[in-house]
Amino acid sequence: MCKEGAVMLKGNMLIAHGGGPTPVINSSLLGAVREAKLHGEIETIYGARFGAEGILAGDLIDLGKFADEDLALLAKTPASALGSCRRKLTDADYPAVLECFKKFNIRYFFYNGGNDSMDTCNKIYNLSVETGYELRVIGIPKTIDNDLDVTDHCPGFGSAAKYAAVSALELAQDVSALPIHVVVMEMMGRNAGWITAASALYADLMPCEQLVYLPEVAFDKERFLAAVKEKWAKGRGLLVTISEGIHYADGSPVADSGVVDGFGHKVPGGAAQALSDMIMRETGLKSRSEKPGLLGRVSVALMSEVDQKEAEEAGACAVRSAVAGKTGYMVGFETAREPYASQTILIPLEQVANAEKKFPLEWIGDDGASIRPAFKAYCEPLIGAYDSRFISLR
Amino acid sequence: MCKEGAVMLKGNMLIAHGGGPTPVINSSLLGAVREAKLHGEIETIYGARFGAEGILAGDLIDLGKFADEDLALLAKTPASALGSCRRKLTDADYPAVLECFKKFNIRYFFYNGGNDSMDTCNKIYNLSVETGYELRVIGIPKTIDNDLDVTDHCPGFGSAAKYAAVSALELAQDVSALPIHVVVMEMMGRNAGWITAASALYADLMPCEQLVYLPEVAFDKERFLAAVKEKWAKGRGLLVTISEGIHYADGSPVADSGVVDGFGHKVPGGAAQALSDMIMRETGLKSRSEKPGLLGRVSVALMSEVDQKEAEEAGACAVRSAVAGKTGYMVGFETAREPYASQTILIPLEQVANAEKKFPLEWIGDDGASIRPAFKAYCEPLIGAYDSRFISLR
Structure with missing residues (x-):
């Protein structure tokens, strides 16, 4: 069950990377940051240094300090410009996650990763529901392996x-x-x-x-x-x-x-x-x-232009959806072929967490x-x- | 000692590849074929299928049958479009080489390869001198390893x-x-x-x-x-x-x-x-x-444009030099830097054969x-x- 509503929620945003990078994970970051700048509800845009490690340590970067022309380089920078990690969060870690969110008044959380990260993302969503901490959580898909479920394919x-x-x-x-x-x-x-x-x-x-x-x-x-x-x-x-x-x-x-x-x-x-x-x-x-x-x-040199654009759109869609009140979803793609066309959809996180296609x-x-x-x-x-x-x- | 002279020599041309391919060995082939077409002395342009193996077997391809627009694809085709081999010619093989040259009236021979191939090329040059078979022999350098001597650097x-x-x-x-x-x-x-x-x-x-x-x-x-x-x-x-x-x-x-x-x-x-x-x-x-x-x-995607152009020029220079009467040389490059400029030179084959830089x-x-x-x-x-x-x- 995903909560939905268009109630305006003011606060800060946090985006984090999880697992191995792809050529276009930074494009999703770019899409998310650009979209966030369009919405007055989002005050400060934070990125977590080295994924979950940064969240647990309260080690966040204020992404507002970077010039637009520098951020544009994200579209052609491989690997993760924020840093990532392979740390799997355990139940013992979630209080520290919540503490970080409260300390930085995070009301929008975006986790950009694969199946393991979508499991974590789902747990953070459940945490927000259970504790009553008002937070909108959207997963941004990322894996070169293409093994995320439900979505037609995955950025990367x-x-x-x-x-x-x-x-x-x-x-x-x-x-x-x-x-x-x-x-x-x-x-x-x-x-x-x-x-x-x-x-x-x-x-x-x-x-x-x-x-x-x-x-x-x-x-x-x-x-x-x-x-x-x-x-x-x-x-x-x-x-x-x-x-x-x-x-x-x-x-x-x-x-x-x-x-x-x-x-x-x-x-x-x-x-x-x-x-x-x-x-x-x-x-x-x-x-x-x-x-x-x-x-x-x-x-x-071998980055797919289609992939790059879709990754950027996945990041933007996540932010747009959260601002519109959605939470507990992962962005996915549904497509038509001949000719090819794709559009973003929202998939409940519980459907993708830990599933392997x-x-x-x-x-x-x-x-x-x-x-x-x-x-x-x-x-x-x-x-x-x-x-x-x-x-x-x- | 290299023979030189501008005496017009009419006959056919043979080009062969030796050793491992590079991203631009086909560019040298393109440069050589395009140049050869400009010179009436060169009647039929042959390529050897799979290098020395093709010469020994008399297995040659008439390159004149390919359209210019198809040949242009050589500039972006990796590996060897003629085929190559790692067969080292021995003394016992040279009579078969000479027989192939006579059978196809080869008067211009270009061997595109690295140190081992330049040794072979030098032996074929010596063979032509010793037997009195009129042949102009020029080596076209090729190695990703950059270990050919004397030349500033090597195509590939x-x-x-x-x-x-x-x-x-x-x-x-x-x-x-x-x-x-x-x-x-x-x-x-x-x-x-x-x-x-x-x-x-x-x-x-x-x-x-x-x-x-x-x-x-x-x-x-x-x-x-x-x-x-x-x-x-x-x-x-x-x-x-x-x-x-x-x-x-x-x-x-x-x-x-x-x-x-x-x-x-x-x-x-x-x-x-x-x-x-x-x-x-x-x-x-x-x-x-x-x-x-x-x-x-x-x-x-990661082919160097400079390398591609120089490889093409190396092939063209080889043919131009042979038509002008040169034989027994390898094409090389001498360069200036800041700003970078390069020009082809001719290096006696005996100086580069088997040397490793x-x-x-x-x-x-x-x-x-x-x-x-x-x-x-x-x-x-x-x-x-x-x-x-x-x-x-x-």
């Missing part, structure tokens, strides 16, 4: 998808021009295969063979090695793109980094190297691995190593303009 | 340097915004540290600490771990950028991929993962590694883990225009 994904799609298509030129080893590339995305699926967006334009492995399908070693040998035999070179989170049928990861993050999740990593080693050991073929890792969430199994080919065209229709508008024309003279 | 390096510099600066935003682990990024470059040094081009703009390790300095584990702890203690986050070829004082690599290429060189790879593991094991800090690898030599020790800081400003003055003009402005609100 379009840019990460463009990075994956373009990198794979460019790499395919190299792989086919000098086909001396199987190349395995690892993409981020944790337990969801959305980004890795985007690496196959231009599969039909690739001058080499491609195999794609998502965490939604259990990894089968024998089937993988047979597919590698079969594709390699075609003599065009072979690019294998995999999710960092791929695992065997029993749930054990293909590679274990041995690291756990602040939310208790295992930090993935190393799967491409593991598969490259496996290929060399088991087939005798040469292989090498690429792992752009965090580079896939910071590239300004996996890549649809019906968009994965029967071989378990390819992506069906339906995904292209979904994803291509999100990455925006891109000139995919290359020439081969061979 | 400017783009790889831009990729390294921009990626590191963008990654530094992420590293400082969420400083939960030491991030180690591995760059290509084999035994030369030029590309890795470029990852420190914007060190003065980085919001985090940085340590840089090149193969020109023996890697010292204790010194490294002490530096990591000292930098981490500053609380700003830490980015460590390393060359794939870093090794200990006894010459043993920090990581051994176990793979040897067609030229007999050990294929490097895995050093970032090895150092990341070392940091976690020995300091208790969290760490993760990124290895963009081949992505650093295919990015169109390392990163100058005097440009490495006393700590062995930083780059001195003199390198910035050298490198920055080569990467061309780049807007390095980011904003932090923290």
